[in-house]
Amino acid sequence: MKILPPLEISGAMLISSTVPEPDASVGEVLWNAATSYTLATRVVRSTTHRIYQNAIAGVDATFPENAPARWQDVGPTNRYAAFDQNRSTPCIGASPLTVVVQPNIRFDSAGIFRLVADSATITVTSGGVNTFSETIALLTRNTTSWYTWLTGRFIQRQSVVRLALLPNTDNIITINLTKSSGMCRLGECVLGFAEYVGDAQFQARDDAINFSKVTRGLNGELSIEARRNVPTNKLRLITPKNIINNVRELRDLLNAKPAVFIGTEDDTGAYFEAVLKLGLARVWGHGIDYPTHFQIDMEIEEL
Numbered sequence: 001m002k003i004l005p006p007l008e009i010s011g012a013m014l015i016s017s018t019v020p021e022p023d024a025s026v027g028e029v030l031w032n033a034a035t036s037y038t039l040a041t042r043v044v045r046s047t048t049h050r051i052y053q054n055a056i057a058g059v060d061a062t063f064p065e066n067a068p069a070r071w072q073d074v075g076p077t078n079r080y081a082a083f084d085q086n087r088s089t090p091c092i093g094a095s096p097l098t099v100v101v102q103p104n105i106r107f108d109s110a111g112i113f114r115l116v117a118d119s120a121t122i123t124v125t126s127g128g129v130n131t132f133s134e135t136i137a138l139l140t141r142n143t144t145s146w147y148t149w150l151t152g153r154f155i156q157r158q159s160v161v162r163l164a165l166l167p168n169t170d171n172i173i174t175i176n177l178t179k180s181s182g183m184c185r186l187g188e189c190v191l192g193f194a195e196y197v198g199d200a201q202f203q204a205r206d207d208a209i210n211f212s213k214v215t216r217g218l219n220g221e222l223s224i225e226a227r228r229n230v231p232t233n234k235l236r237l238i239t240p241k242n243i244i245n246n247v248r249e250l251r252d253l254l255n256a257k258p259a260v261f262i263g264t265e266d267d268t269g270a271y272f273e274a275v276l277k278l279g280l281a282r283v284w285g286h287g288i289d290y291p292t293h294f295q296i297d298m299e300i301e302e303l
Helices: 078-083 146-151 241-253
Strands: 002-004 014-017 042-045 050-054 071-076 091-093 097-101 109-113 119-126 129-137 160-162 172-178 184-186 188-192 205-210 213-216 222-225 229-240 259-262 276-287 293-302
Touching: 002 109, 014 078, 071 078, 078 091, 078 188, 091 097, 097 184, 097 188, 109 119, 119 160, 129 160, 172 184, 229 241, 229 276, 241 276, 241 293
Parallel strands: none
Antiparallel strands: 002 259, 014 097, 042 050, 050 071, 091 184, 097 172, 109 160, 109 188, 119 129, 119 172, 205 229, 213 222, 229 293, 259 276, 276 293
């Protein structure tokens, strides 16, 4: 198992995107100091790449980011939405949706999540030379017979992770999503160094917490309010004892911070997405039971 803590992607690191700012297609408009705003109006500040909602009607020339009593920060702009590790703010754009990032910080791994597209191409360049490039088909189906080959439904692959990239300081990563019809979605983009924490054992759990609301009336009539499933994993790892202090430090580093938990590195295997989560470690305990190895019990909850 590897864990990928995300680098913080600031405004200057996103050097290009096909999604404009402000993005009129999703209703974004720039803040204007001379405009009299009504309650609940939302505006964009291109200097902070954030959206602000008005709480006090009228005119005020104070920048929204400097007037929290008047303007509530409600999230990133559509252009920057894939870099805040918040599943409620995906970046949505027309095909091809392309983003180009240069962190100017070394990274050796990249993950993209909650995708809606037919294909994704990830390219990494350093000094003008391609060091990595791959196109991944995102529409798949399990074919077990001639009948399912002809009639089986396609499943949207929502995650792609690539490890062992060359960690050059000047790496530029380009992510390109294409879709034959409709809009593309890039939920989250995570760059960083993936750290080995142990070998996941069999009998792992792929569970889900369901938040749907079920209500019955006095006569037993049923009302269901559908809400999302939150996927979870329960894993047991066996880890060499010589890295226990590295692992303990990583546990503290990720206190209340999301990361990518990669249960298996074989992305061609059927279990890859089942044990891949961008989320939080809710339980992380160490059993020091063996002379050469220790045991990690981990429960991970997706964002």
